[in-house]
Amino acid sequence: MPELPEVEVVRLGLAEHVTGRTVAAVEVRHPRSVRRHLAGELDFAARLSGRQVRAARRRGKYLWLDLDSDGAAGEALLAHLGMSGQMRIQPPGAADETHLRVRLQFADGGPELRFIDQRTFGGLSVENVVDGLPTPVAHIARDPMDPHFDHDAVIAGIRRRRTSLKRALLDQTLVSGIGNIYADEALWRARLHGARPTATLTATQGRTLLTVVTEVITEALAAGGTSFDALYVNINGASGYFDRSLAAYGQAGRPCPRCSTAIQREAFMNRSSYTCPRCQPRPRHPHP
DNA sequence: CATTTATCCTGTAAGC
DNA sequence: TGCTTACAGGATAAAT
Numbered sequence: 001m002p003e004l005p006e007v008e009v010v011r012l013g014l015a016e017h018v019t020g021r022t023v024a025a026v027e028v029r030h031p032r033s034v035r036r037h038l039a040g041e042l043d044f045a046a047r048l049s050g051r052q053v054r055a056a057r058r059r060g061k062y063l064w065l066d067l068d069s070d071g072a073a074g075e076a077l078l079a080h081l082g083m084s085g086q087m088r089i090q091p092p093g094a095a096d097e098t099h100l101r102v103r104l105q106f107a108d109g110g111p112e113l114r115f116i117d118q119r120t121f122g123g124l125s126v127e128n129v130v131d132g133l134p135t136p137v138a139h140i141a142r143d144p145m146d147p148h149f150d151h152d153a154v155i156a157g158i159r160r161r162r163t164s165l166k167r168a169l170l171d172q173t174l175v176s177g178i179g180n181i182y183a184d185e186a187l188w189r190a191r192l193h194g195a196r197p198t199a200t201l202t203a204t205q206g207r208t209l210l211t212v213v214t215e216v217i218t219e220a221l222a223a224g225g226t227s228f229d230a231l232y233v234n235i236n237g238a239s240g241y242f243d244r245s246l247a248a249y250g251q252a253g254r255p256c257p258r259c260s261t262a263i264q265r266e267a268f269m270n271r272s273s274y275t276c277p278r279c280q281p282r283p284r285h286p287h288p
Numbered sequence: 289c290a291t292t293t294a295t296c297c298t299g300t301a302a303g304c
Numbered sequence: 305t306g307c308t309t310a311c312a313g314g315a316t317a318a319a320t
Contacts, residue, residue: 002313032297061314083314084298099298119297121314163291172315179313229300232313249313270294271312 002081004143004177005220006232006240007061010087013235014065014113015056017089022052022107033101033117036078036136037125047126048077048104060143060176063087064127064134075126078134079115082122088114089235118231143177144214155206158198164287165201166194166273169213178213181226181249184274186213188248188256191279194268195286219245248274 002010026045028034037044054066057076064076079087088097089111102115102124115124127134142149154175158168168174169183178186187194189212192205201209220226225240228250233239243250247257252265256276264277 006313080315081313082297083312117297118299119312121297161290167291170314181313226313228313231299269292 002085002225002232003061003179003182004145004217005182005223005242006225006227007058007063007081007177008145008221009225009234009240010081011056011058011063013089014063014087017111017235018053018065018106018113019055020053021110022050023048023104024107025049025105027103027105028101029103030101030117030120032120033115033123034125036123044124044126047075051075053077059133059137059146060140060172061179062134062137062140064129064137066129067126074129076129076134078125078127078136080122082117082119084118084231085122086114086116086231086233087235088116088233088237090114140172141174141176144175144210144217145177149175151207151210154210155201155203158206159201161198163198164194165192165196165198165209166268167287168198169194169209175210175213177217180271180273181246182213182216182220184249185216185246188274188276188280189216193275193280193282193286194273196283197285197287200283248276250274 026048028041028045031041034041034044051067057064057066062080064078067075067077091111097116099116099118100114101117104113127136157174161168166183166187169178186209190209192209220242223240223242223245225232226242227239228243248263251263251274253262256263256279259278261276261278263274265272265274
């Protein structure tokens with residue numbers, strides 16, 4: 001569910017509220033939420049206890065808290081929010097949320113960190129950090145907010161693929177941070193159809209596409225992210241308001257903000273794609 | 289090798 | 305009202 005802007009909103013909140021604090025106690029309330037910590041939940045808790053949080057970092061949709069030692073080597077608490085994961089900062093003693101999965105208490109006795117996740121597709125684990133990245137993040141491409149993001153290399157990578165444009169945008173090993181919402185919004189802004197074969201993308205169209213990807217992500221971040229319901233909230237439980245700025249995603253039947261043609265919904269990989277049939281005509285030879 | 293699909297979960301909304 | 309079905313912001317193992 002959360003894409004780059006939503007995860008970045010969470011990261012900013014964690015940077016403010018947990019940096020410099022020392023973990024005192026860890027409570028795992030659902031084993032599935034730490035299933036990626038292969039050594040098990042007891043080891044997960046033991047590894048966190050007594051550790052100080054040094055920084056909150058992110059690549060794409062992955063989020064992690066550096067523990068103790070600065071620099072490239074060390075360990076981090078890695079989080080992926082999956083479809084419904086939340087991080088919340090709550091006063092100790094506040095009522096447990098229905099889907100509270102993991103609780104971290106701190107040595108200062110201050111507000112605790114809670115991982116809440118209805119569908120449990122997300123999870124936490126303690127990972128080794130190599131060259132500045134937790135091991136499971138090594139294969140994730142840089143995201144458009146990364147200062148070293150290389151537009152031309154990504155365009156070349158997209159054109160090298162033998163697939164459709166939207167599938168390429170969603171491939172986190174090509175460019176990270178983009179999910180179903182921002183893929184549709186970017187394709188709409190670029191007036192491109194997601195079924196377009198990647199190989200036919202011109203260099204100019206590629207540059208336009210990455211430019212609008214960056215724009216939509218930046219605007220969504222400024223709005224605090226996109227929330228349709230209480231499933232995405234920041235660490236204080238507040239919703240973002242970028243949903244009011246969506247031109248295509250979830251707008252089936254509503255007029256395209258550019259040409260007033262009704263936005264169309266179509267099936268895509270067990271979910272949906274939203275396009276303007278006039279601004280984004282289907283390619284003559286769509287990728288299957 | 290690259291690419292596509294099926295699946296992990298729970299809750300909500302729509303349709304009958 | 306109740307029951308059934310479709311769908312939801314993601315990633316990945318397994319299949320093609």
